[in-house]
Each structure stands twice: as structure tokens, then as C-alpha cells.
Amino acid sequence: MYQNGGTIKSLLDKVQEKNLVLPAIQREFVWKPEQICSLFDSLLQGYPIGTFLYWKIKPENRNAYQFYEFVQNYHQRDASHCPRLIDIPEHEFVAVLDGQQRVSSLNIGLNGSYHQKIAGKWWSSDDAFPEKLLYLNLLGEPNLDEGTEYDFQFLTKEKAKNSNNTAHWFLVSRIMTEDLDDLTDELDEFIDDKSLVKIARNNIRLLFRTIHDKPLISYYEEENQSLERVLSIFIRMNSGGTPLSYSDLLLSIAVAQWSNLDAREEIHSLVDELNSIGDGFAYSKDLVLKAGLMLSDIGSVGFKVENFNKTNMEKLESNWEAIRDSLRLATSLLASFGFNGQNLRADSAILPIAYFLHFHKRTNEYLSKSQYATDRENLRLWLVKSLLKASGIWGSGLDTLLTGIRAVIQKSDGKVFPVEKIEAFMTSRGKSLKFEEEEIEELAELEYGNKRTYALLSVLFSGFDFSHHFHVDHIYPKSLFSKKLLRQEGLNEEQIDKYQILVNSLANLQLLEGTINNEKRQKMPADWYKLIWPDETARNLHLERQAITYLPESLLDFEQFCFQRKETLISRINQVLNQS
Structure with missing residues (x-):
């Protein structure tokens, strides 16, 4: 029988008190920030968020199974897993069989944070995972394309400070602990337009009522203590859904x-x-x-x-x-x-x-x-x-x-x-x-950023110790190929378009150790190679290993450089991959 589970605030209080936990059979938290924002938008629009499936755990079985806490401060690298429940309640408690993603999302949005990797940064860098909290733009407009009415976003504290008369970012977690009147009264200090203050106050009141007053939680509770029985229910409940x-x-x-x-x-x-x-x-x-x-x-x-x-x-x-x-x-x-x-x-x-x-x-x-x-x-x-x-x-x-x-x-x-x-x-x-001839031709057309490019370069050029950090590097630095600089070289618009394509082509790529790559930026390759390998014999040996038989000192000859190196690479690709 389905039962009323009260408000979102009471639900999250149970999570904080460890009276609502996760069984070991549950998967990890997988929702993205935009899915959490969509859930909160649905709540404020008055849409139902689905029924939860609970499993009542009796005191005598508290140590028979493994249980986990809900995620609160999600970190894509350092805390992406649900923490194991150490202090298991001695009294009767509830494990969630269906609804983990929704409960975790509510917990993150109202009590925690989300650390997601910034594209392009290294996984080893702490700066790649800034702390973001859930904010509501109290002055936001509906997004008809996405079907959202309210503008929820995960932002850093610094970015959330950028409020004005079109965007006033309210930290959603404040609704859990602060007085409603205090929250609405403070808006006069930040928003000049009184009509906008009224809109902002209405949105805060709606958020407060949605979290504290509305009985939005409903659930079905399973009391059978057999894990096999529960597993059968769990699979039946989830096997029809594509997200799992x-x-x-x-x-x-x-x-x-x-x-x-x-x-x-x-x-x-x-x-x-x-x-x-x-x-x-x-x-x-x-x-x-x-x-x-x-x-x-x-x-x-x-x-x-x-x-x-x-x-x-x-x-x-x-x-x-x-x-x-x-x-x-x-x-x-x-x-x-x-x-x-x-x-x-x-x-x-x-x-x-x-x-x-x-x-x-x-x-x-x-x-x-x-x-x-x-x-x-x-x-x-x-x-x-x-x-x-x-x-x-x-x-x-x-x-x-x-x-x-x-x-x-x-x-x-x-x-x-x-x-x-x-x-x-x-x-x-x-x-x-x-590899047939057409495939070799296709490989010779690989570009910077393609996942196959590193793999190909790594077997074309021997003698590297790949345990060091090697980058796919532009021989002629990409910074030299802005339209402004190419116009200064005397190239027309058609040539400029061609050069900006060629600069990312395999013909202009090599492998270079990361520290050396950083030293090389914006230098013409002929000058840079002379600086790094002043001995002409050593320099020519290195260039030969890199399949560079022609190295013009002017960008006007860059297209010819790419043509000649591509021909050399095609021969080498065939030789290496087909052992001919």
C-alpha cells in the first residue's frame, strides 16, 4: 500500500539522521547537475516526482547486510561513491530500493555541493574540480526551449556574486535553515526595482513552501527481510528503465x-x-x-x-x-x-x-x-x-x-x-x-584532438620513453595561424582558411615531452630546433626521426611543408602497420 512520506524537509532530516539509507545492491549516484536542476524545476512547477520504494530493516537484521549513506558533497574524482554506513541505527530504519537518484539530488541541492571536472583540465589537478552549489535565479525567465520555468544552476560562490536586476542568485540551501521573513526582507538591499523584489519574494516563498510545507513524498514499503526477495523486487522495478x-x-x-x-x-x-x-x-x-x-x-x-x-x-x-x-x-x-x-x-x-x-x-x-x-x-x-x-x-x-x-x-x-x-x-x-591503401590515406588525414592521433604517432616515431608526459604537439605552433598574423604574411582569405585547417592536420603534428612543449610556444620550428639541437648532425637526426625532411623558415611555404611530410608519413604508416 502506498503511504504519504511527508515533506522534502522531513525526508532529508531522515537522511541526515541515518534513518533513511541505501542497501548495498543500489548502484552509484549518476545524475548530472542539469538533471538535479530539472528535478528542482519540476518541484516548483508542481509536477509529481514519482513514488519511492522503501525496505524496512528490522533491528535484528541491522548487521546482516551492508548499507550506505546518501551522497551529499559529490566530487567526480575524490568522492563519487556513496560512503559506507558505519554507525548503523540500533532501531528500525529504512533502505531505499527505488529513488536513490532523486533523494541524493535533493540532498546535494539542499545540503551539499557538486564538484564536476572542467573539460580540458588534468584529472590530477585539484583546480579542475571547483566546488559548485545550487542557486536559483530569483529573477529568471522561463526557458521555453528546455521546458523549464525556473532557472536553477550549479555555480561557484564567486560566480553567484554576479547579481543584478536581471539575475539575482539565491543559495538554495539557505531555505533549509534560515527564517523565511529574513530571506525575503533582505531582498530590498540587493534589488532596486520594487516590482522585481516582489517577483523574487514570491519565488523564495514558493521554494520554502515546496520544501517545508507540501507533502510531496509518497512511498511503498516492503517489510520482507529476505535479501533474495528484495533483490527480485529491485530488479523488477529497475530493469524497465533505461538509465539503470x-x-x-x-x-x-x-x-x-x-x-x-x-x-x-x-x-x-x-x-x-x-x-x-x-x-x-x-x-x-x-x-x-x-x-x-x-x-x-x-x-x-x-x-x-x-x-x-x-x-x-x-x-x-x-x-x-x-x-x-x-x-x-x-x-x-x-x-x-x-x-x-x-x-x-x-x-x-x-x-x-x-x-x-x-x-x-x-x-x-x-x-x-x-x-x-x-x-x-x-x-x-x-x-x-x-x-x-x-x-x-x-x-x-x-x-x-x-x-x-x-x-x-x-x-x-x-x-x-x-x-x-x-x-x-x-x-x-x-x-x-x-590496413588497406584507403585506410592508410584516412589515417594520414587524422587531426589534432582525434583519439587515434596519439596512438598513431606513438608507433610512427621510435625511441620515446612514454612513461614521461608526452603531448601531441603542433610543429608550427597554432598561435602563429591567427587570421591577423596570416594576413600580415600576405595570404589571401582562401589561403588563410586552408592554413587554419592544415595547422591541425597530422602533417603538422608530432609527439613532444610536456615540459619541452611549454618552452616551444610561438617559436618558428626552424629557430626552435636550432636552439634545442645546436649540433647540426644531432638536429638532422631528430628531424629525420620525426619524418621532417623539409622545414621552411617562412609560413608562406607551410602548405608545401604539409604536403611533403604527409607523403613521408603515408610511407611510414604503411611500413609500420603492415610491416612492409
Whole structure:
């Protein structure tokens, strides 16, 4: 039977008091800032926000299961997981089976903060994750395109100070603790136009009534204490909704069936650990879960219910430590090749590598010992070739491909990564790593910012220690190609348009260590190379390695430079990728 759950304020009070918690079978918080803003807009417009599904936990079962708190201060890098509930209430309490995203969003908006990465900044930089709080523009206009009536936004405190007679930003969390009259009275100090003050006051009053007075929460409560029963309800409630991935549901099964380890904790902590290796990766729990199936030799590697039976989950749990070590080693290997979350085109490409390291019991010695150097290089070339295929090796038919590669590795002697046999199998599955002339031409047209560009450059030019920070760098700096500077060189508008395209083309790109790249800005390459390599023989050797046979000192000859280097690159691409 559905019941009235009171106001949003009373709901969040239960969250703060730990009387409303999350069971371990729940997934992580995944809503974006715009979804939270949309929820608050719906509330103020009077739209229903759905019914919640609760699970009543009796005192005698308080320690039988794992529980978690709701997210309050979300940080995309440092606090993206729900914290584990340490002080479990001794009395009866409630776990939320359906409604986590909504409750967490309300908690973040009214009690917490949201730290989201700024595009283009490094994951390792704290400045990439500024604290943002939820604000309401009390003078905002409806957005007809988006169907929103109220202007909610997550802003930094600094940006929220930019209030005027068209935008007055009100910190939404103040509605939880401050007196309504005080909040409305202060508006006279900040807004000059009395008609606008009236609008702002009405919006604050509406927000206050929505949070404190309106009984907007309704719920259905399940009292059965069996986790199997609850899991069945949970899957039935969620399997029809697209936002919850199927792997989330299967992870719930693993959580319920592991006996000695906490599957949720283990998988999420491993994802975080792997993503912190090198310059940082962007693996998901889906990848780690699929790796668990593959490395445990379970079924067809697919996310199918039959693969998540009790026997298989026991096998996965018993092999977990070795699986974790192999994934760490494989990720460290990719980092030593210079890959990271920004240039690794397909995360699934790590799985055959991890399986080879796991099945043949390779250790950390594989990363550095000279006896493995040739094998590491062959493995790297195979990996890069698989990432360069425009058709997408690691897309459709992935489970069948991985299962087949696993069988090939099982039959190998383990002395080396069996590149030839794996490639032969891939060819039989219509995923050949042979590059035709048209494909080579297409690769030679790659541009700056394409995820395949780093991978291609990394195999065209030998001798780099990729454990250092290497950047994809413009040989002729992009800063020299503004329309103003190009006009000063005497180029017409048609030539300027062509140059601004060519500057980002593969012909004008190289790999350069980050610290050197910073020193090079705005210098003509001929001058810069003479400065860095004053010895002419050493300089020419470096240029030859970089496939630079012609280096004009004037931008007027830039198009000819690109033409000649592209021809050199096409020859080298064919030679490296097809070993001809």
C-alpha cells in the first residue's frame, strides 16, 4: 500500500539522521547537475516526482547486510561513491530500493555541493574540480526551449556574486535553515526595482513552501527481510528503465552472492585505483565487471543472467585478488605506452592484455625487464593497430571477440603475447588488422584532438620513453595561424582558411615531452630546433626521426611543408602497420 512520506524537509532530516539509507545492491549516484536542476524545476512547477520504494530493516537484521549513506558533497574524482554506513541505527530504519537518484539530488541541492571536472583540465589537478552549489535565479525567465520555468544552476560562490536586476542568485540551501521573513526582507538591499523584489519574494516563498510545507513524498514499503526477495523486487522495478544499466543489476546479484568480500566495495575501489594510474584513465565498473568474467573463465564474457549464478560468483570472488593484480599490471603497462583516459580510444582493448598477464601469471617484472622488451613492443603495436581501425575493433560483437581471443591465449605456450594467432582469429571474425591503401590515406588525414592521433604517432616515431608526459604537439605552433598574423604574411582569405585547417592536420603534428612543449610556444620550428639541437648532425637526426625532411623558415611555404611530410608519413604508416 502506498503511504504519504511527508515533506522534502522531513525526508532529508531522515537522511541526515541515518534513518533513511541505501542497501548495498543500489548502484552509484549518476545524475548530472542539469538533471538535479530539472528535478528542482519540476518541484516548483508542481509536477509529481514519482513514488519511492522503501525496505524496512528490522533491528535484528541491522548487521546482516551492508548499507550506505546518501551522497551529499559529490566530487567526480575524490568522492563519487556513496560512503559506507558505519554507525548503523540500533532501531528500525529504512533502505531505499527505488529513488536513490532523486533523494541524493535533493540532498546535494539542499545540503551539499557538486564538484564536476572542467573539460580540458588534468584529472590530477585539484583546480579542475571547483566546488559548485545550487542557486536559483530569483529573477529568471522561463526557458521555453528546455521546458523549464525556473532557472536553477550549479555555480561557484564567486560566480553567484554576479547579481543584478536581471539575475539575482539565491543559495538554495539557505531555505533549509534560515527564517523565511529574513530571506525575503533582505531582498530590498540587493534589488532596486520594487516590482522585481516582489517577483523574487514570491519565488523564495514558493521554494520554502515546496520544501517545508507540501507533502510531496509518497512511498511503498516492503517489510520482507529476505535479501533474495528484495533483490527480485529491485530488479523488477529497475530493469524497465533505461538509465539503470543491465550491468548494475548484475552487480547487485554479485553483491548478494559474495560471502567473504564486499563486491561493491571491491569493484568500486578497484575502478578508482586503476583510474589513478599514470596520467589517469576513465574505466567504468562495467569494464572491471567484464574483466572479472573474462579472467575467471566464466561463460561467454557477456552480461547475461546465467553468467551470474552462485557458482560463477563464488569463482569470481575466489579469483578476485589475482584479477585485481592483473588489471593493475595491464593498466600500468598501458600507462608506460603513454595511454590515458584522454587518448585511449577503447577501454575494452585492455581485456585481452589483462587476460594474457593473468593466465600466464606475469608479474610486475613484465613492465621493466629487458627479456620482455621485444614482447612488450609487439604487444604495443598490436594494441595500437586495434585502436586505429576506423571500423572499431572493440565495438559490435565484443563478447564473441573477447571469448575467442581468450581461447587463443589459453592455447598459447605463454612465452610471448601470441600476436600472430590472435590476429588470425580476429581476421576470421571480420576484424582484420591489415590496413588497406584507403585506410592508410584516412589515417594520414587524422587531426589534432582525434583519439587515434596519439596512438598513431606513438608507433610512427621510435625511441620515446612514454612513461614521461608526452603531448601531441603542433610543429608550427597554432598561435602563429591567427587570421591577423596570416594576413600580415600576405595570404589571401582562401589561403588563410586552408592554413587554419592544415595547422591541425597530422602533417603538422608530432609527439613532444610536456615540459619541452611549454618552452616551444610561438617559436618558428626552424629557430626552435636550432636552439634545442645546436649540433647540426644531432638536429638532422631528430628531424629525420620525426619524418621532417623539409622545414621552411617562412609560413608562406607551410602548405608545401604539409604536403611533403604527409607523403613521408603515408610511407611510414604503411611500413609500420603492415610491416612492409
